[in-house]
Amino acid sequence: MISIRAASDQDADDLPDIERSSGAIFREWPGLEWIADDTVQSADQHRALIAQGVALVAEDWESGVVGFLNGELTPDGLHIWQIAVHHDWQGQGIGRRLIAAAGRTAAERGAKALTLTTFRDVPWNEPYYQRLGFRTLADDAITPRLLKVIENEGKAGIPVELRCAMVMQL
Numbered sequence: 001m002i003s004i005r006a007a008s009d010q011d012a013d014d015l016p017d018i019e020r021s022s023g024a025i026f027r028e029w030p031g032l033e034w035i036a037d038d039t040v041q042s043a044d045q046h047r048a049l050i051a052q053g054v055a056l057v058a059e060d061w062e063s064g065v066v067g068f069l070n071g072e073l074t075p076d077g078l079h080i081w082q083i084a085v086h087h088d089w090q091g092q093g094i095g096r097r098l099i100a101a102a103g104r105t106a107a108e109r110g111a112k113a114l115t116l117t118t119f120r121d122v123p124w125n126e127p128y129y130q131r132l133g134f135r136t137l138a139d140d141a142i143t144p145r146l147l148k149v150i151e152n153e154g155k156a157g158i159p160v161e162l163r164c165a166m167v168m169q170l
């Protein structure tokens with residue numbers, strides 16, 4: 001049985017492996033197979049977001065932590081930096097529950113929206129978030145902050161033409 005709770009410092013060391021495992025799904029998507037072996041957030045980055053941002057984990061009562069979501073409050077909403085579910089646990093609604101919990105946490109902290117950037121067209125990215133209530137921003141509607149996020153992704157080697165910015169009003 002899965003429950004969603006706030007992440008604690010004790011979780012941080014386990015989260016990079018969960019993200020690594022989650023990325024295996026990209027081996028199914030021609031052209032993005034390399035994401036499966038890409039860099040993941042470090043335990044220190046997790047600790048920083050646990051301390052200063054929003055950090056949630058999905059925990060199974062037998063297996064322990066199997067997924068996480070983290071982000072930061074910005075003037076235009078809670079920006080989700082990463083969501084990842086261990087490969088063995090995908091497709092069971094855990095991602096959906098993490099996003100719903102992020103929405104509740106964001107609203108409690110006064111945020112009016114969730115934002116994120118993701119891969120266009122990949123079934124478990126843009127279309128999935130659209131099914132959860134996000135909308136894709138047209139190029140001329142992307143805020144300067146989100147443009148900067150995409151620009152930084154480009155500097156990190158991600159082809160920016162494959163990325164989109166999305167928002168869900170709370």
Ligand SMILES: CC(C)(COP(=O)(O)OP(=O)(O)OC[C@H]1O[C@@H](n2cnc3c(N)ncnc32)[C@H](O)[C@@H]1OP(=O)(O)O)[C@@H](O)C(=O)NCCC(=O)NCCS
Nearest residue numbers: 022023083084085090091092093094095096118123124131
């Ligand atoms: C995105 C992610 C967190 C979703 O977690 P999850 O627990 O599997 O999410 P859910 O079970 O709520 O839903 C998975 C959705 O992906 C879709 N999906 C999953 N695997 C799929 C596949 N192989 N082909 C097509 N669609 C697939 C499902 O149809 C489902 O959507 P639906 O509920 O609308 O039908 C998970 O896929 C993951 O960790 N991916 C790798 C990391 C990643 O892409 N992070 C997002 C960065 S923006």
